[in-house]
Amino acid sequence: MKKIKMTLCQKNCCPNIEFNKDTNSIIIKDDFGGKVTLTAEQFKMLLNHYLKNKGD
DSSP states (O other): OOEEEEEOOBTTBOOEEEEETTTTEEEEEOTTSOEEEEEHHHHHHHHHHHHHHTTO
16 A cells, blocks of 8 residues: 655644555545545645635
């Protein structure tokens, strides 16, 4: 199973993000037990939207 895990800490908040190539999914977890699972395509859409609208 190919996974990449990252912790994104800022100001006492440390969400985790996990990229799983086997399931083609990205899982984002917050400090309070919340979880969002995106497909790789949904994650690309999110990044493209952010980059397109950056600074708005």
